[in-house]
Amino acid sequence: MATKAVLATKAEVIAREKAVRRTCRGPLAKGAREKINQLLSGGKDEAARTLDESSRQRCGHDLNEIFLTGPLDGEIHKYKCPSCGVDGTYRAALAV
Ligand SMILES: [Zn+2]
Numbered sequence: 265m266a267t268k269a270v271l272a273t274k275a276e277v278i279a280r281e282k283a284v285r286r287t288c289r290g291p292l293a294k295g296a297r298e299k300i301n302q303l304l305s306g307g308k309d310e311a312a313r314t315l316d317e318s319s320r321q322r323c324g325h326d327l328n329e330i331f332l333t334g335p336l337d338g339e340i341h342k343y344k345c346p347s348c349g350v351d352g353t354y355r356a357a358l359a360v
Contacts, residue, residue, distance in 0.1 A: 277359040278332050286331065288345045290323035292316070323348040331356065 272280065292300075296319035303312035325347040331354050334341055338358035344351050 271358065271360040274336055274359040277336055277357045281332055281357050282328055284328075286327040288323035288325040288327055288348060288350060289317075290321040290348050291350050293319040293321065321348075323350065327354070330354075 296315065300312045300316050300319075303309075303315065323345060325345050327343070327345070330343045330346075334343075334356055336357050336359035338356060340353050340355050342351065342353050
């Protein structure tokens with residue numbers, strides 16, 4: 265007997281997603297993107313991750329505020345941080 269996938273309601277999804285803290289990491293320092301891309305293309309993923317982390321100008325804006333007020337359609341959406349202006353994408357949670 266096949267199990268039926270049960271989609272969560274919007275309220276359930278919002279409650280679940282809010283439990284995960286998602287904050288803006290802020291913009292990258294000038295020139296860091298190029299160095300990070302060089303490390304990535306050289307297969308040095310861990311070094312790239314470390315440089316990315318240390319090159320961020322901490323913002324801390326609560327991104328759940330954006331992610332959970334948009335459509336909960338499971339699709340990828342663009343956003344711009346209202347505090348620091350960083351652009352990004354996120355995959356929305358899916359609700360019925
Ligand atoms: Zn920000």
